[in-house]
Amino acid sequence: MPHELDAYDRILLSALQENARITQGELGERANLSTAAVNRRLRLLAQAGVIERYTAYVNPKAVGYPLTIIVEVKVESERTDLLDEIQHSFRNCPQVQQCYYVAGECDFVLIFLVRDMAQYVELSRRLFLDNKNVKSFKTLVSMNQVKTGGSVPIDEPG
Amino acid sequence: MPHELDAYDRILLSALQENARITQGELGERANLSTAAVNRRLRLLAQAGVIERYTAYVNPKAVGYPLTIIVEVKVESERTDLLDEIQHSFRNCPQVQQCYYVAGECDFVLIFLVRDMAQYVELSRRLFLDNKNVKSFKTLVSMNQVKTGGSVPIDEPG
DNA sequence: CCTGAAATATCTAAAAG
DNA sequence: CTTTTAGATATTTCAGG
Numbered sequence: 570m571p572h573e574l575d576a577y578d579r580i581l582l583s584a585l586q587e588n589a590r591i592t593q594g595e596l597g598e599r600a601n602l603s604t605a606a607v608n609r610r611l612r613l614l615a616q617a618g619v620i621e622r623y624t625a626y627v628n629p630k631a632v633g634y635p636l637t638i639i640v641e642v643k644v645e646s647e648r649t650d651l652l653d654e655i656q657h658s659f660r661n662c663p664q665v666q667q668c669y670y671v672a673g674e675c676d677f678v679l680i681f682l683v684r685d686m687a688q689y690v691e692l693s694r695r696l697f698l699d700n701k702n703v704k705s706f707k708t709l710v711s712m713n714q715v716k717t718g719g720s721v722p723i724d725e726p727g
Numbered sequence: 728m729p730h731e732l733d734a735y736d737r738i739l740l741s742a743l744q745e746n747a748r749i750t751q752g753e754l755g756e757r758a759n760l761s762t763a764a765v766n767r768r769l770r771l772l773a774q775a776g777v778i779e780r781y782t783a784y785v786n787p788k789a790v791g792y793p794l795t796i797i798v799e800v801k802v803e804s805e806r807t808d809l810l811d812e813i814q815h816s817f818r819n820c821p822q823v824q825q826c827y828y829v830a831g832e833c834d835f836v837l838i839f840l841v842r843d844m845a846q847y848v849e850l851s852r853r854l855f856l857d858n859k860n861v862k863s864f865k866t867l868v869s870m871n872q873v874k875t876g877g878s879v880p881i882d883e884p885g
Numbered sequence: 886c887c888t889g890a891a892a893t894a895t896c897t898a899a900a901a902g
Numbered sequence: 903c904t905t906t907t908a909g910a911t912a913t914t915t916c917a918g919g
Contacts, residue, residue, distance in 0.1 A: 590781045628778075639836050669872060761888050
């Protein structure tokens with residue numbers, strides 16, 4: 570399952586994270602590979618799950634979602650069925666952009682994209698206040714996106 | 728700056744967030760537009776900054792970055808020059824995948840992708856302990872990615 | 886704003902070294 | 903791995919409604 574990456578693959582992955590619409594010809598120039606070799610490598614990388622998907626990054630502000638809200642959630646019980654249930658509710662909420670199950674002072678960290686505060690208030694009611702297994706939650710409102718959608722670092726292993 | 732979106736644009740954006748390698752022909756079928764119209768709209772959406780970029784989503788685990796760490800940072804002073812400096816140090820760290828400047832109980836929330844705990848310890852030393860303006864920081868280690876890379880919701884405005 | 890067709894460019898696969 | 907070939911696909915431009 571590891572799919573050992575070589576230096577060529579790392580060049581391809583770096584470039585594709587920056588701009589997925591670069592042509593295979595240009596990728597070949599950067600990596601010193603023929604387009605045929607690039608094509609084969611891209612197929613294998615996708616097949617192995619190294620490249621999970623290609624996506625368009627849409628500016629949230631441009632489509633009416635200007636507010637980023639980060640929430641820390643503590644639960645009452647970590648019983649498996651209850652955790653499954655709450656995770657399911659988070660995953661199914663379109664405004665929940667990211668959700669992490671963490672060890673530390675809280676149990677979940679969520680990142681919301683919302684139209685306005687009113688929408689967040691409504692969502693927090695539904696997801697947190699109405700859920701008996703939520704002990705408490707803490708809301709952090711983001712004013713500035715210092716860095717978003719950073720790439721995965723691609724560097725030499727070890 | 729607004730770039731009013733119509734129903735066609737929303738179909739295109741939804742589809743492209745899911746899979747940026749869908750062809751313009753297929754996009755046209757879904758939206759009931761000719762490929763020429765799709766092509767023109769995509770160009771305008773990119774030009775207007777609605778589509779910021781096209782990227783390949785690389786699985787962090789597959790390239791040796793299996794750990795996600797979330798950190799809350801409190802600063803001593805919010806003097807502009809000091810904030811600029813610390814933001815600069817966060818932005819320039821490849822392992823910092825996201826960084827938000829927030830209002831609430833802390834000042835910054837960072838999301839790291841790291842190879843292992845040792846790498847995080849080293850980075851936290853450099854970014855937090857060595858910076859006089861960092862008052863405190865709290866580390867949360869993610870065990871489970873419940874949801875990552877969620878799309879921006881595309882729905883009717885207002 | 887759109888469509889349809891023509892002109893480019895790109896991708897993919899196969900064959901041979 | 904390379905190069906080359908060739909055909910299928912996709913993108914982009916252009917004429918015209």
